[in-house]
Amino acid sequence: MNKSMLVIAGALVLGVLVEPPEARADVTCSIVEIEASSGSAPAIDPDLKALEKKFKRPPLSSWNTFKKLGGASLTLAPQQAGAANLVHGKFGLLLRDINERPGKKPRLGLGITIDDTAGKRVVDIKVGVDAGDYVIPARPLPGDKGHLVAVTCK
């Protein structure tokens, strides 16, 4: 074995031993689980202040009480998936891609899944959304309540 072969073998060993650096996580997504209902007096959880104006627009204006059930934050890189447990099931998020556009907000490709408490998938959507905009999957719960999951990524 001559010297050049030794060098090549060493490089291969180093390549195996040294792990490649992790992909840069550059998108942080905020997930807020909300329970909506109708009461005698409107009530909005102070933690939901950022969504207050949205709640007053249809179709969310059909409820007047919004309660935060929980929240999670997922930091994702493109083609990376994350999950968070909900009070009413399980939430899955996939960051499919990031489209940087000059003069416009970055466009994010998201895959959103929601499973109910029984583990049954009730929502599976692919959506394109600008960074900072909200996507709110909503479904009814017994008792004329609503189950909302507000998702925004930056």
Add this chain to the structure above:
Amino acid sequence: MLAADGEAPATDLGPEARQTTAAVRELGELVRGSLELSADDAEPRLAGLWDLIERRLDVAEAPAAAPVAAPAARPSLGARIWSWLAGHRSHVATGLLSAGAVAGLSMALGPAPTEKVVVKTVTVPAVQPTVMTGSPPEVESMELIGGSGTVFTIGDDDGDGDTAVIWVEPDEVDPTEGI
């Protein structure tokens, strides 16, 4: 005549010849003295003439020497300047030293430079803030198991971005969920 010139002995001469010889000799003395006086009178003029001849001889000798020397090439301007500087090295050095001394003295003894603060009002054109335009959310695919869906878009009326509400209506609502 031979006896008068001293070429023949005077003993062989008669009384008459002796008188004639004495007269010739006396006449010769007179002529000789006269000539010597004339020569003495002409000596200053002859001396000036000799100087003139000598100077003319010097002038006449100079062209004769020229063909002997090799014809010298005309030096270039730079060479002439350098030659001049080399010839006047001491003058140039003295001039430079004097100029340097004067400059140093004027800098050392002169007034210190004063700083001037000039206040100018510059009008900066107003920079328009960059507005990042956006697009409403767009549902590319929706898969709902045991239900149907409706997409509502809440516009960006308040400047906080668009919102997509995806309302999922299941065929049957589990009566136990959420209780």
